[in-house]
Amino acid sequence: xxxxxxxxxxxxxxxxxAFAKGDTDIGAVVSFTGVTRDVSGGLARMQIEHYPGMxxxxxxxxxxxxxARWALADVLVIHRFxxxxxxxxIMMVATASRxxxxxxxxADFLMDYLKSRxxxxxxxxxxxxxxxxxxxxxxxxxxxxxx
Amino acid sequence: xxxxxxxxxVRERIGLPKEQVETAATTVMDLVEELRARxxxxxxxxxxxxxxxxxxxxxxxxFDASLDGVREVAFFPPMTGG
Numbered sequence: 001x002x003x004x005x006x007x008x009x010x011x012x013x014x015x016x017x018a019f020a021k022g023d024t025d026i027g028a029v030v031s032f033t034g035v036t037r038d039v040s041g042g043l044a045r046m047q048i049e050h051y052p053g054m055x056x057x058x059x060x061x062x063x064x065x066x067x068a069r070w071a072l073a074d075v076l077v078i079h080r081f082x083x084x085x086x087x088x089x090i091m092m093v094a095t096a097s098r099x100x101x102x103x104x105x106x107a108d109f110l111m112d113y114l115k116s117r118x119x120x121x122x123x124x125x126x127x128x129x130x131x132x133x134x135x136x137x138x139x140x141x142x143x144x145x146x147x
Numbered sequence: 148x149x150x151x152x153x154x155x156x157v158r159e160r161i162g163l164p165k166e167q168v169e170t171a172a173t174t175v176m177d178l179v180e181e182l183r184a185r186x187x188x189x190x191x192x193x194x195x196x197x198x199x200x201x202x203x204x205x206x207x208x209x210f211d212a213s214l215d216g217v218r219e220v221a222f223f224p225p226m227t228g229g
Contacts, residue, residue, distance in 0.1 A: 034229050049154055049155055049158075051152070051154055051202070051205070051221060051223070053205055054202055054205035054206075054221070057205050057206075058205075058207075079228065090229070091228070091229060111229060114228050114229055115226075115227070115228050115229035116225065116226055116227075116228070117207070117226065117228075118226060118228040118229075119154070119202070119221075119223065119226050119228075120226055120227060120228035120229075121154060121155035121223065121224065121226065121227055122227045123155070132155055132156050132224065132227075133227045134224075134225075134227075135224070135225035135226065135227050140225070
């Protein structure tokens with residue numbers, strides 16, 4: 001299990017190639033990369049604030065929960081903070097398992113939980129000013145799928 | 148003495164990221180009432196608790212939770228990671 005919280009950009013392809021490398025008992029690797037999206041046009045940049053300490057703790061707990069629920073050989077979560085431009089990678093998760101069903105389900109679970117349980121806050125900056133991104137009820141509702 | 152941290156718009160409304168608070172509050176709600184009574188900016192930040200989350204010593208918690216033994220309280224809006 002590897003949890004990384006960093007300001008610097010990361011190379012999703014290189015991370016994925018290095019993930020679970022050499023483990024010959026794995027039949028499936030699933031990954032998801034979150035990218036800074038210009039939702040309504042005119043996004044200059046996105047600023048992501050986090051809670052140092054709690055962030056690493058929350059992400060580790062979420063990964064441990066995924067490992068308890070599914071047969072995973074490895075889990076990777078990378079999440080950035082600081083300033084991103086449209087098109088920049090924000091975060092990625094990867095899961096490795098013997099079979100794809102566990103790898104897919106665990107990646108889905110990790111995304112649902114880290115969206116509303118890891119202490120990150122996004123702020124969108126446009127020419128008109130800056131606004132905090134509001135959490136969606138649907139993100140909270142998504143957690144019910146796993147209870 | 149408790150370390151109180153604020154994030155995102157809660158930090159902006161109150162105007163600082165963290166402070167040490169001398170308090171006899173026994174629950175999070177008691178602490179919120181003390182902070183609300185301080186100044187308008189606190190009252191504004193804590194006006195709608197349904198729009199806020201609280202963490203005690205870096206674990207998500209509830210506003211009716213006890214502060215017994217707690218060293219760090221953080222207030223912030225619902226999280227938007229991913």
